Amino acid sequence: MDNIKMQSVNLNAWFGTKQALKDINISIKTNAVTAIIGPSGCGKSTFIRTLNRMHELAPTAKMSGQILLDDQNIYDSTVDPVMLRRRVGMVFQKPNPFPTMSIYDNVAAGLKLTGVRKDKNLDEVVKRSLQQATLWDEVKDDLKKPGTSISGGQQQRLCIARAIALEPEVILMDEPTSALDPIASAKIEQLVVELKKNYTVAIVTHNMQQASRVSDYTAFMYLGSLIEFGATKDIFESPKNQLTERYITGEFG
Amino acid sequence: MRGIPAINLQFLTGDGLRYGIGPAIQGTLILIGLTSAIGIPIGIMTGVYLAEYGTNKYASWIRSINDILTGFPSIIVGITAYSLIVVGLTGTFSPIAGAVALAFIMIPIIARTTEESLKLVPNSVREASMALGIHRWRTIISVILPSAKSGLITGTILAVARIAGETAPIMLTILGNTYFFQGLGKAMDALPLRIFASSRSHLQVEQTQAWGAALVLILIVLALNIGVRLASRGRYKR
Numbered sequence: 001m002d003n004i005k006m007q008s009v010n011l012n013a014w015f016g017t018k019q020a021l022k023d024i025n026i027s028i029k030t031n032a033v034t035a036i037i038g039p040s041g042c043g044k045s046t047f048i049r050t051l052n053r054m055h056e057l058a059p060t061a062k063m064s065g066q067i068l069l070d071d072q073n074i075y076d077s078t079v080d081p082v083m084l085r086r087r088v089g090m091v092f093q094k095p096n097p098f099p100t101m102s103i104y105d106n107v108a109a110g111l112k113l114t115g116v117r118k119d120k121n122l123d124e125v126v127k128r129s130l131q132q133a134t135l136w137d138e139v140k141d142d143l144k145k146p147g148t149s150i151s152g153g154q155q156q157r158l159c160i161a162r163a164i165a166l167e168p169e170v171i172l173m174d175e176p177t178s179a180l181d182p183i184a185s186a187k188i189e190q191l192v193v194e195l196k197k198n199y200t201v202a203i204v205t206h207n208m209q210q211a212s213r214v215s216d217y218t219a220f221m222y223l224g225s226l227i228e229f230g231a232t233k234d235i236f237e238s239p240k241n242q243l244t245e246r247y248i249t250g251e252f253g
Numbered sequence: 254m255r256g257i258p259a260i261n262l263q264f265l266t267g268d269g270l271r272y273g274i275g276p277a278i279q280g281t282l283i284l285i286g287l288t289s290a291i292g293i294p295i296g297i298m299t300g301v302y303l304a305e306y307g308t309n310k311y312a313s314w315i316r317s318i319n320d321i322l323t324g325f326p327s328i329i330v331g332i333t334a335y336s337l338i339v340v341g342l343t344g345t346f347s348p349i350a351g352a353v354a355l356a357f358i359m360i361p362i363i364a365r366t367t368e369e370s371l372k373l374v375p376n377s378v379r380e381a382s383m384a385l386g387i388h389r390w391r392t393i394i395s396v397i398l399p400s401a402k403s404g405l406i407t408g409t410i411l412a413v414a415r416i417a418g419e420t421a422p423i424m425l426t427i428l429g430n431t432y433f434f435q436g437l438g439k440a441m442d443a444l445p446l447r448i449f450a451s452s453r454s455h456l457q458v459e460q461t462q463a464w465g466a467a468l469v470l471i472l473i474v475l476a477l478n479i480g481v482r483l484a485s486r487g488r489y490k491r
Binding site for chain 1: 308375377378380381382383384385386387391392395399400402
């Protein structure tokens with residue numbers, strides 16, 4: 001299949017001696033939203049963090065297997081994780097704008113601090129990124145204010161704008177709405193659907209309704225294993241695995 | 254308070270012959286400058302290393318040495334600098350030797366406060382930066398250090414205030430005299446030395462001079478505090 005952007009092949013991951021991921025094979029399709037659901041501690045965050053090599057920043061983290069991005073293994077010794085992370089951006093659970101920077105500088109930070117802004121108009125990029133993150137209209141007069149001065153939902157969209165500014169190919173989202181109220185969450189969800197036009201999105205969530213609303217494909221994980229993976233419609237309407245069915249009907253989790 | 258009557262223009266700018274403390278003020282400022290030039294970069298770099306890379310055994314060694322130095326008797330620092338630099342290396346009392354001795358008092362303070370304030374920067378900030386594909390060194394310089402700025406400044410002020418009043422290490426390294434700055438290779442005066450020397454005099458005029466010098470020293474430390482605080486009042490203070 002040509003439209004696979006990223007793919008994990010027999011992926012295992014550990015923290016110390018504790019195995020967090022067991023033989024995960026998931027493919028993430030281009031210009032689609034792939035949701036990863038499962039109860040707390042099932043390894044979904046660990047999985048998404050292996051996709052941009054953030055996993056290895058934890059002191060005792062280990063992994064085996066492959067992650068392919070456009071058919072290249074990102075764990076090859078020739079791949080620089082810093083460069084990789086410019087292609088695979090990430091949005092975290094809690095909004096984390098840089099506390100010492102203005103709204104403008106937060107969005108520009110990626111370009112400024114990676115030194116890739118050459119022949120790019122910074123103002124233009126900041127504006128376009130904020131527009132794509134549907135934040136521009138709310139902050140266009142306050143670009144010089146601290147990034148932490150806006151509301152939590154706005155901060156999260158600021159973080160999305162910050163990730164978009166680098167024009168990554170893939171955007172990873174690790175429970176991006178879990179720290180937000182329902183209205184702010186709804187805005188992020190709309191945004192996620194909007195984003196897939198230009199980007200490939202993988203989103204971790206423990207909110208099943210959210211997964212069914214925003215995603216095209218869903219992976220259900222449990223205790224470090226991938227239980228079921230398929231089109232979101234199929235997973236939610238006719239799950240093949242009994243465990244999946246019990247989880248999405250709210251029997252446990 | 255007994256220092257107030259002593260203070261006038263001649264007292265502040267005159268040299269020893271007129272019972273002024275000009276040379277001492279000048280000397281202390283030079284010492285603060287030289288010591289900061291050595292101590293602040295090394296101290297901050299040490300603190301950054303300990304906080305950001307400090308999970309290996311070298312770091313724990315450095316941390317212990319740092320802790321020991323923090324509580325080290327300053328006279329020992331002075332004797333060490335005296336025997337190594339004044340006697341061993343240069344053969345002369347000098348502001349350089351004084352600054353090196355004081356740097357050994359300054360570095361552990363700055364390193365420790367730097368480490369502590371960097372550890373207070375939430376890990377999510379580091380992650381945010383790393384996830385953008387920003388190099389680690391760049392993350393530290395442009396994201397983490399600015400976030401910890403107020404802590405770094407506090408540590409530096411503390412350290413400068415501490416060394417400005419140190420007497421024992423400089424007594425053995427810059428010796429003290431009553432002349433204005435004569436060169437980096439010559440003995441120099443400083444406020445703590447002037448206070449010490451004058452306060453032991455039986456002459457009324459010198460005792461008054463000691464009170465005055467003490468007041469000036471307090472004011473310098475105070476001014477440094479206020480000045481740095483004003484200068485560092487960030488736009489995005491939390």
